[in-house]
Amino acid sequence: MIREKPKRFFKQLVAGKNYLLRRFSFTKADRILKRSDFLRLSKTGKSIHNRYFMISYCPGCYDSNRLGVTVSKRVGNAVTRNRIKRYVREHFRLNKHDLAGNWDINVIARRDAADIDSKETNKWLHNLYRRIETP
RNA sequence: AGAGUCGUCCAAACGAUCGCUGGAUCAAUUCAUGAUCCGGAGGAAAGUCCGAACACCGCAGGGCAGGGUGCUCCAUAACGUGGAGUCACGGCGACGUGAAGGAAAGUGCAACAGAAAGUAUACCGCCUUGGAGUGUCUUCCCUGAAAAGGGGAGAUAUCUUCAGGGUAAGGGUGAAACGGUGCGGUAAGAGCGCACCAGUUCUUCGGGUGACCGGAGAAGCUAUGUAAACCCCACCCGGUGCAAGACCGAAUAGAGGAGCGUUUGAGGGCGGCCCGUUCGAGCUCCAGGGUAGGUCGCAAGAGGUGCCGGGCAACCGGCAUCCACAGAUGAAUGAUCGUUACCCGGUUCGGGGUAACUCGACCCGGGGACAGAAUUCGGCUUAUGGACGGCUCUGACC
């Protein structure tokens, strides 16, 4: 009994901590994975854009927001495209809890997005996400 | 010190926080989820230019067509790759480059210029024979006092022209002109002959596994270039590619079979059941093909390091040792902060120097290339930041 107590306490602590920190996780449930979902978004979703990104979104059928990233070959080589996708995912991971609702969001990078760094990316994406909530 | 050339190595490191992803173990446990531990991009992962492994399809054997390769020997699972050499070319040199078989099997092409572009011949030219013309000379005849004129014959020519023959020495060209120079020779010339030089073919000797190299002799043999033009010769190649291929397999629709039904009403609606009412021709089951989707293929050897032996080397053999070494699939391998190291620029300080400048320290600011596995290996090619070493040439000093 005495020996078990701290262990259980520790376990609960870890679980609670993880519950708190899970708001920053980014698993497969948080992503759009199927081509049909992307096609549905481009067909029926609304779209907004600025000079670096375009976002098409519509209400999803899950209980949380989901993200898909589209960076075409036109934007740059594989290294550039991977970097943009990482920036976009990182921004979504750190800010998705501030976004109300259960949207399916597809972020499409435009050609100028190859030239900006992570801080600029965060700035312009934040701008766009705010316009989702208040159309 | 400068310029160059060849080769080897590295691809910033560490910590904290938050994430992503594969495997193993545990949580009653297959999935899902969570915890712990271990692992998570490159020298080119790139281009996809070659070669193989692997999978399926085809296939008795041989040939044609088509494609590829092309100095020699060796290495290799294989290669268009590599190593060692040969030859040619470039470079003062270190060294580099080379699709480097055959033009004497045949066909095609060689613009412009030029006489002519591959058969050796036509043109100009040179020489020669003959004819005609013209000029000159000699001689004869006629006219005339003479000068001179006319006509005939013969000879001759640094002349003109026509016809025949010889010749390939010479020919503003051209990328390239059928060996070069000299002497002889000739009517003029010509490898026509001779000497030397260059090449080709053949014979032979020596070295080398061989490509080839060196020497001797013979034949006047002199034959253009182009095969990354067709082609010939030798050798190699069955096709398609992990979206290969194997397995599981929903909903809907259609096809097949069986059963029950079509005023003797299957089945459905009117909250559950019966009655009732209403709609009115299909409904239920079976097995199979097959789509979306999913699982496997899919991550441990043509492996690295060291020593020994063979080989000039590429490489091969043996022993020891190290790892078990990324496996995603809208596609992971990251983000933020801090510290240190490196490079660049600047301020200040100190040392050296007349100065230009150089060396060291602190601080501030900035920078870090090319580039992302997609079935797996061996190469090639291309892109790109730096460090170190060998060698060559030039200059200065000792």
Place this chain on the structure above:
RNA sequence: CGGGGCGUAGCGCAGUCUGGAAGCGCACUUGAAUGGGGUUCAAGGGGUCGGAGGUUCAAAUCCUCUCGCCCCGA
């Protein structure tokens, strides 16, 4: 993973197979014609043939490598 096409003057194209002086149309400049403009006529300028290397006497054309753009199949 595999296959195909294109790159020539500011623009659109021919020439590439079969190597031999870089062309056509529009556009541009100048001149004529008109009172002026348009139309028309005449003359003219403008091209490292995407880049590098090679074969050849000679390359837009042949060969190799490379850059960019576009398309197709599974």
